[in-house]
Amino acid sequence: MSWIIRNAETLNKNGKLSKVDIKLEGNKITDIGTGLKGDGFQEFDAKGMFVSPGFVDLHVHLREPGGEHKETIDTGTRAAAKGGFTTIAAMPNTRPVPDNVENLQALNQKIQDTAHIRVLPYAAITERQVGKVLNDFDGLKENGAFAFTDDGVGVQSAGMMYEAMKKASRIGSSIVAHCEDNTLIYGGAVHDGTFAKENNIAGIPSICEAVHISRDVLLAEAAGAHYHVCHISTKESVRVVRDAKKAGINVTAEVTPHHLLLCENDIPGQDTNFKMNPPLRSKEDQQALLEGLLDGTIDFIATDHAPHTAEEKSEGMELAPFGIVGLETAFPLLYTNFVEKGVFTLEQLVDWMTKKPSEVFHLPFGSLEVGKVADLTLIDLEGEKAINPEDFLSKGKNTPFTNWKCKGWPKATFFEGSLVWNEGGKQA
Ligand SMILES: NC(=O)N[C@@H](CC(=O)O)C(=O)O
Ligand SMILES: [Zn+2]
Ligand SMILES: [Zn+2]
Secondary structure, eight states: OOEEEEEEEEEOTTSOEEEEEEEEETTEEEEEESSOOOTTOEEEEOTTEEEEEOEEEEEEOOOTTTOTTTOOHHHHHHHHHHTTEEEEEEOSOSSSOSOSHHHHHHHHHHHHHHOSSEEEEOBOSBGGGSSSSBOOHHHHHHTTOOOBOOTTSOOOOHHHHHHHHHHHHHTTOEEEEOOOOGGGOTTOSEETTHHHHHHTOOEEOTHHHHHHHHHHHHHHHHHTOEEEESSOOOHHHHHHHHHHHHTTOOEEEEEOHHHHHOOGGGOOSSOGGGOOSSOOOOHHHHHHHHHHHHTTSSOEEOOOBOOOOHHHHTTOTTTSOOOOOOTTTHHHHHIIIIITTTSSOHHHHHHHHTHHHHHHTTOSOSOOOTTSBOOEEEEESSOOEEOOGGGOSSSOOOOTTTTOEEOOEEEEEEETTEEEEESSOEEO
């Protein structure tokens, strides 16, 4: 079906909003302008809605195969579309792990059959993600592996990481790293700081992450590889990435909305919806992450959407699994708490959720231009609504942001020219 989207508000070159019509034909944007003729087109009235390129989230746990009680490709991509996302990259800590061609092909088939938006599958770096045997990067890349990561766990051996980086570099792929040295976790469930002390819970120190990143930027330099840091969380990590970039090393980093919005002081008690890996760190760390994002040390935002069931999350702070959901709240939270307060601009936020991740991974998405794929999201920047996990399409209701009042709710999402999410949008 061909669409004409009428009177959407778009960001123009000087960062101001102005009205445009956008034509979508097949899977492409074919015209952008004012007063476009739309004979034979289905009309979508976007009056009062801001139009953004479809959001890109390169860190999502869809749980399928093996964790379908937490999320499926179907439910996770519906949640993503509702959150305004049109491209997501799926983490490989599933059962089985996409660590060989057969498993990856099976995953590709599931994605093709059940996903509502674009899903780029990560392949694992090592067999079963246990860090012992390097996977067949060539075969996996040929079968569509987006990049390589053992997310969920750090690659413990420097030698293994070096081999992985050399291999990735040779085939023009990237290493995406969960940075955690297992000898520095100390059985921690939260950050090794004031909350841990006050509640007598074992803490994960900041060095656990920063040590791994320090090691890896040197390995990346030696291997000539592109190395990307997942969910950066400490001020030391930001410093290491900043220095590595200055030294010309090909390192990039992502930060999550929750690490930008929360710190250990915000944990209201034994609420496991505030338990994630890496943990909410100190106020200083939170500030350093924002500074790192603003000065370009941190390249983009990713949610680390990590659904778990209420039952799993009810096991108490020490035993409950790490992780919180993020797809359906990322934009409204960041818009309301940073853009509306003047900390950064709408343009910056949109770039960190569209253009920047696309650029880092050479993806042809994340911009609204004639000839590009018609991935876009229409957002109500005015209407205010409180976050209610019961509204989520994700199976995971594990959010620390319940009852937070937000503006900036995505109302409709077009993926490859098709309307994949529409909340009361007016279709004339
Ligand atoms: N972030 C989390 O707290 N949990 C993730 C794993 C991960 O991202 O490391 C998960 O798979 O649940
Ligand atoms: Zn991780
Ligand atoms: Zn993750």
